[in-house]
Amino acid sequence: MMSILAEISENLQKGKAKIVKELVQKALDEGFAPEQILNEGLLHGMGIVGEKFKNNEVYVPEVLVAARAMSMGAQILKPVLAEAGVKATGKVCIGTVQGDLHDIGKNLVKMMLEGKGLEVVDLGTDVPAETFVQTAIEQNCQVICCSALLTTTMNVMADVVKAAEAAGIRDKVKIMVGGAPVNQEFCDLIGADCYTVDAASAADAAVAFCKA
Amino acid sequence: MYNVKDLEAVKKNWRSFWNHEFIGRPYVLVTAPKNGVTVEKKDETYVKKLNDARRGDFTSAVNDFVEKAKATMHYGESLPHYKADLCPDQYAAFYGAEVEGREGEYTTWIKEPVAEELCDLDLKFDRNNAFFQMVEKSVRTAAEIADGNFIVHVPDYHSNLDTLSALLSPQNLCYELMDNPELLEEKLAIINNDFDKIYKIFYEAGNMKQTGTLSWLNAYCEEKMSVIQCDFSCMMSPEQGKQFVIPSIEKELETIDRAIYHYDGKMALCHFDNIMALDRLNCIQWTPGAGQKRTIYWMDLLKKIQAGGKSVWLRDWTAEEILADKELDPALTAFVLHLNSEDEAEDFMEKLEKKYR
Ligand code: B12
Numbered sequence: 001m002m003s004i005l006a007e008i009s010e011n012l013q014k015g016k017a018k019i020v021k022e023l024v025q026k027a028l029d030e031g032f033a034p035e036q037i038l039n040e041g042l043l044h045g046m047g048i049v050g051e052k053f054k055n056n057e058v059y060v061p062e063v064l065v066a067a068r069a070m071s072m073g074a075q076i077l078k079p080v081l082a083e084a085g086v087k088a089t090g091k092v093c094i095g096t097v098q099g100d101l102h103d104i105g106k107n108l109v110k111m112m113l114e115g116k117g118l119e120v121v122d123l124g125t126d127v128p129a130e131t132f133v134q135t136a137i138e139q140n141c142q143v144i145c146c147s148a149l150l151t152t153t154m155n156v157m158a159d160v161v162k163a164a165e166a167a168g169i170r171d172k173v174k175i176m177v178g179g180a181p182v183n184q185e186f187c188d189l190i191g192a193d194c195y196t197v198d199a200a201s202a203a204d205a206a207v208a209f210c211k212a
Numbered sequence: 213m214y215n216v217k218d219l220e221a222v223k224k225n226w227r228s229f230w231n232h233e234f235i236g237r238p239y240v241l242v243t244a245p246k247n248g249v250t251v252e253k254k255d256e257t258y259v260k261k262l263n264d265a266r267r268g269d270f271t272s273a274v275n276d277f278v279e280k281a282k283a284t285m286h287y288g289e290s291l292p293h294y295k296a297d298l299c300p301d302q303y304a305a306f307y308g309a310e311v312e313g314r315e316g317e318y319t320t321w322i323k324e325p326v327a328e329e330l331c332d333l334d335l336k337f338d339r340n341n342a343f344f345q346m347v348e349k350s351v352r353t354a355a356e357i358a359d360g361n362f363i364v365h366v367p368d369y370h371s372n373l374d375t376l377s378a379l380l381s382p383q384n385l386c387y388e389l390m391d392n393p394e395l396l397e398e399k400l401a402i403i404n405n406d407f408d409k410i411y412k413i414f415y416e417a418g419n420m421k422q423t424g425t426l427s428w429l430n431a432y433c434e435e436k437m438s439v440i441q442c443d444f445s446c447m448m449s450p451e452q453g454k455q456f457v458i459p460s461i462e463k464e465l466e467t468i469d470r471a472i473y474h475y476d477g478k479m480a481l482c483h484f485d486n487i488m489a490l491d492r493l494n495c496i497q498w499t500p501g502a503g504q505k506r507t508i509y510w511m512d513l514l515k516k517i518q519a520g521g522k523s524v525w526l527r528d529w530t531a532e533e534i535l536a537d538k539e540l541d542p543a544l545t546a547f548v549l550h551l552n553s554e555d556e557a558e559d560f561m562e563k564l565e566k567k568y569r
Contacts, residue, residue, distance in 0.1 A: 059448055059482075060447040061386040061390050062390065065390045104382055104386075180501055180503055181502035
């Protein structure tokens, strides 16, 4: 018989939010440690979805429903994890840059970041450069993630790098950039720290930054 | 027709274009400013057109256009044309989405999704819908002013799943795709069935039976043509595409005689084979997407489209690139090009014809 944690992972991959929620509760009732449910159930499932998305085996809608299932499961775990003193592996703020309202890619990155156990501050869309930096300072984020889908707004990312320098936190925070018009060349040009083509790789890179 | 030398010859070439015949060179739609005439640059944005229309002014934008059209020369297969559309997401507005045109911005916005869930969407097309009436009046007025001197566009629809995406938000539509595929099929069918009705109303309003049809890519057809697209397809798997996108396009193709597919973005390439399998699509306009290299760097894909028996529609090549090209099949290629003067345009046309002689 499949273990309950494997069942959580399976159902999460299928986007079955209600079942995931019930199974997480059941696992808690059966005495599993919340951290184990998180790592071997929820994050395990989301990791697989992320990999499959990277390889074009699943598409945006599948990832969105999986992520929705994960957040439903995580809601139940959150208070228990806090009680047990389990800390996130790092903290990231993310947003779509000023002038830009495209947020599906940004949301996917956010979900993948959470899927790797990172705490994420979501600034939403149309976010001014200063807000990214201010948030990183106030909330102690190790990584800033900027998303842009328009060639006309991607330059705001350069402003984020400059604002971080001006605020004197450039050596304390990593700046990641992404979105369809962005590429490695642009990332190098504006002096950001990392570009990745997809959300799963973005989460891997952010984890590496937080651990470093 | 303003500044078109030989309309009958142009029409003949367009017949050949849709039949994929070789006319001695690739198809080119070249424009250039008329010698000795300068026109002041006018505000041509959707925001202006929409806000004018809301004030009941349907003529200013057309009159501005007429001034410009009189100062623009046409070469090759190019014809003067006016876009009477009032916003990109018109089709969603026909079903009640509220469109906002903020002064100073180029484009208009859907204020907010009409509903979060598909089950709350009440999709009833009503010709008396205020927004529809405005677009209809915009088309009708333009056709009256045109009086055969230019062609009024078949409106740009953003129909099928793009309409639902505008009504719900793309992310909510993704959820519905997974959660309620049957309901989605049902709602999509309503929108797809209305396409015929809506096309025919504009066909009549724009006097298109007399003028022929022309859509935003500037392609012309004596019968009914349209540019078809499904931008939302970039979110979907090939299977989902087969279930929802392909039947929608097929349904739209029932209304029109000739069609170009506006194919947007790398992420939509997973549907390539299914789109190519649509016999009634004549031509594909590949748009690599923001941040990607221009279409000339997608030669393998362009050749694959031609090998599959469809034309390619290209708008981002320079005159030099067009003249130097040896790879594309000229019978299956159309270029849109704007040049700086009559001399440049005539020189270009001459070189192009010589190249294939
Ligand atoms: C959906 C969509 C919209 C929706 C957005 C809804 C929403 N809530 O997001 C709506 C309808 C509102 C919209 C509006 C507009 N859009 Co739009 N839109 C799109 C579309 C169809 C898909 C974008 C998308 O979501 N892709 C899917 C996601 C998953 O991909 P992604 O964002 O790239 O994210 C992935 C990676 O890039 C990466 N990633 C993303 N962010 C980050 C961040 C970091 C740090 C990292 C590391 C990685 C990373 O991970 C993601 C997953 O792997 C594209 C066309 C296309 N085919 O791509 C046009 C497109 C982006 N839009 C475009 C335009 C022009 C507009 C408008 C100006 C149109 C208009 N007339 O109103 C407005 C602008 C609004 C604004 N100010 O932002 C153009 C941009 C062209 C350009 N040169 O810049 C495009 C390319 C269409 C086109 N060919 O013209 N749009």
